[in-house]
Amino acid sequence: MKTVKTATMGGRIVEPGSAMKFETGDWRSHKPVLERDMCIDCLTCWIYCPDDSVLVKDGKMGGFRYTHCKGCGICARACPKKAITMVEEDE
C-alpha cells in the first residue's frame, strides 16, 4: 500500500522492470488458448503481444504468461495459422 511516507516523489518509478510485480492477468475476460498441432512456431504472436506474455522456450512458442496476459486477443488475430483461440474465462 502506498502512503504519503512511502509513495515516491511525483509518482516516479525508480526501480526498473517493476511492471513484472504488477499482475494484470486478472483484467482478462477472455484467455488465449494454443492449439499446439496447428502452430508452426513462427512467433508472430510473440512479436505482437503488447504485454510480453507469449512465452518462448528454445526458440519455440511456449504458451502464455497468464499472470500478466490481459486477454486483448491480438495474438489470436495475428496468428497466420489461427492456432490461438480466445476462450471466455468462466467457461
Added chain:
Amino acid sequence: MTGNLGINGDSAVALAWKQVDPDVCAAYPITPQTIIVERFSDYVADGEVETEFVCTESEHSAMTVCIASASAGARTVTATASAGLAYMWETLGIASGLRVPLTMTVANRALSGPLNIHCDHSDVMAARDLGWIIMFAENVQEAYDNAIMAMRIAEHPDVQLPVMTNLDGFILTHAIERMTPLDSHTVKDFVGEYKPLYPLLDVKNPVTHGVMDLQDSYFEHRYQVNQAMKASANVIEQVFKEFGKISGRHYDMIETYMCDDADYVTLTIGSTAGTMKAAVDELRAEGHKVGAVKLKVMRPFPAQKLRDVMAGKKCVAVMDRHLIVGVSGPVFLEVAADLMDLPDCPKLVNYVYGLGGRDVMVEDLKQVYMNMMNDKQDKVNYLGVKL
C-alpha cells in the same frame, strides 16, 4: 558587473538568466514579457551563454519542453504573460505534480477580453492553485533578485517544485529603474551547480516519470506536494537570508511598513506596494496611524506572519488587482480565512483596483485609508471604476 544600472524589469530578468547561464530556455514571446526572451536570445546568439534556446510554437509547447528538459536533468527557465500563462494551464499542474524544479518569470498582464495588454494579476491569480511557489516583485531590483533566488528555492531537495516570479506588466517590465546587479561570479556561486533528483538522462539508474496515478495513490502524491509547499517556507527564508549576505538586500515573505503602532493597515502585492508606502508617508505626516504590508510570497501562503501583524488592528484593507467575478478579490478570501479565528480579528475589507492597467495613484490609496478611518466603505470595493 557591479555598480548601478538603469534597466527595465524584463532586461533585468534576462540579465539574471545570463549570469546564471541555465542549461535550457524554451519560450514563446508575448507582450509584456517579450523583452526577456528577446534579450536572452541575443545572449544565446552572441555566445555569452551556453544555454540551449528552444523557440516553440506556443506556450503550451514551451512549458512541455521545460518540463521535459528539467526532468531530464537540465536547469530550465522560461517566461510568459497573460494568455500565454493561460495557454500553459494544464501543463502547470503537471510541472508541480511531477515535482519539476523549473523557474518561470511572468510579466503580469490582464487576461482577455476585451483585449488588453496592461497590468493586472488575473493571469497569476488564475494559476494560483496549481502547486507553484509564487513570488512577486515591487520593483526592478526585486524582479532581478527573485529570478536568481527562485532557482535555489525550486531545486532544494525539500522543495522540488516549480517557482513563478511575477513582475507587473509595463509598470516594471518596461519602466527603466535604477538597479544594482551582482557580479556574475557571485550569482554563479550562489545558485551553484544544479543537482537533479532522479534525472531521466541518468542511464545507470533508469527511472520513469509521469506514469498513471489512480485512486490508490494520486491523493498521497497531492498531499506530498502540499507538504513540500509548506516545507518550502523554511527554505525560502534560508535562501532570503543567504541572498541578504551577498547582496545586502534583505527580504521576507511579507514586508511590513510602519505597522507596529498602526490601527489601519493595507495588504498589497507587486508594484503598488511602493505607491502604498508613499501614501502611508503622507498620512503619517498628517498624524494618522497607518501602515502597509506587502505580500512578497503568496505560495506558500505566509499565514502565521500575517496573523502576527494583523492581530489587534482596527481595520485591514486587502488590495486585489484581480476580481473573481461574482465574488471579490482572491487575496481577500485567503486573508479572511487566515484571520477569521483570531480573537482580535480586525475588520476586513477588500479593494479591487487597477484592472487592465488602470493607474492607481497615491491619492487613490490615501482614500482607501480615509475610508477605513471613517468606516465609509463596503465589504468589497472597486477602487477607481467609473460608475
